[in-house]
Amino acid sequence: MVLNVGTAHLGEFGSRAAIALAKGELVEALPAAADGGVAILNIDDRLVAEMATRTKAAVVTVGLNADADVRAVDVVVDTDARASFTLVCAAGSAHITLAVHGEHQVGNALAAAAVALECGAGVAQVAEALSTAVPTSIRRMDVRTRADGVTVINDSYNANPDSMRAALKALVSMSRRDDGPKRRSWAVLGEMGELGGESVVEHDAIGRLAVRLDVDRLIIVDSGRPTRALHQGAVMEGSWGEESMLVPDRETAIAVLEDEVRAGDIVLVKASQSGAMWIVAEALLAEPSADALLAEPSADALLAEPSEGEQ
Known part of the structure; x- marks a missing residue:
């Protein structure tokens, strides 16, 4: 086959x-x-x-x-x-x-x-x-939703340009609702390994695709040449402000997500295995404390607010 x-x-x-x-x-x-x-x-x-x-x-x-x-x-x-x-x-x-x-x-x-x-x-x-049929392989399009409505797509088993494109398209598709406003989408991406001399070009193309697909927030983990190209591709395609963010490590990515992800958001986590990005996905899936849940606005209230583009 x-x-x-x-x-x-x-x-x-x-x-x-x-x-x-x-x-x-x-x-x-x-x-x-x-x-x-x-x-x-x-x-x-x-x-x-x-x-x-x-x-x-x-x-x-x-x-x-x-x-x-x-x-x-x-x-x-x-x-x-x-x-x-x-x-x-x-x-x-x-x-x-x-x-x-x-x-x-x-x-x-x-x-x-x-x-x-x-x-x-x-x-x-x-x-x-x-x-x-349901997935049996770990960390392959593993979709889970927290109690506060945050959905995490853990696709961190591996990554190449083809699977990255497929995952981003799935993220955007899942962010749309038939009965309400679009969910805010996050893509937390690491390096795609083993691309040889095409690595920079392929990473640049993925950054540009994420912007064209209208992914709301990009967090790009690591500061090597390929991941810098991914970030730069997003910037050159039209990302502005903090829509695309280059962070040095997984811990920084987790800190940003814990601070900024809100109820109802959907987050894709993907990279080659060497990036061990499942650590990010697992940190996100750790249930928030009761105090944190009480402090959060409800998902319905947040989804009812107009996005920046609608104001």
Whole structure:
């Protein structure tokens, strides 16, 4: 199964083309179709789709593309960034609502569905399993809400440009409400490791994306060259004042969050494992004292206040 050729290994391989060449070795090593070999390939990624010519195994394509063997149509994402879609394949179709967060999970679900269908599962069985599946890996889009309404998205297991973009989009999606004003969004970001010579460019692009997505506050942890580029990208894209803040360490980030996060806010914490940013997420999830809760205005009262842009 190959889902994408991204940027996670740029430091080792130097280019996406080189990554694709290496990942293609997986499908080349499969047994022939007559011997039971099956390659599940994401047709939405051109470099993955091209791997179909590199194997003698049977090829099953997945994706949003109308030509995919197992595809998703009518994708809708709710205010918790949970996707609903109709699964379509040769065996039939079924509606699925995922319990995991992020629109990018649709592709993961399609790949899992393709494997299950190849192993003999029925469409209804696949739909039920996908609709009830919950995260099992720690620190991967782990969403929890405190008693005061602050939601923490702990996605600190690892980070690369592709997963960072997906997480930021999920954060913004979850900050929107159908029945009220937008929640204030925070992104607490650390370095994305192993990007080699593209590191500064990729970090700059993430900073700019956060501003374009209208993330309210950025806290960028560490003061190395890549994280400075992330902050500078946000500034150059239009961040002003303290919308983007570069802090030297996790402890400073925690202090800022404890001082400024208010009821109803939503906070994404993400970086490569080397940043140990789960420490920030866990500090945020520590329940505030009773005195602190009494001192806080209610979430309804805060959400009723106009934002600076609405005044």
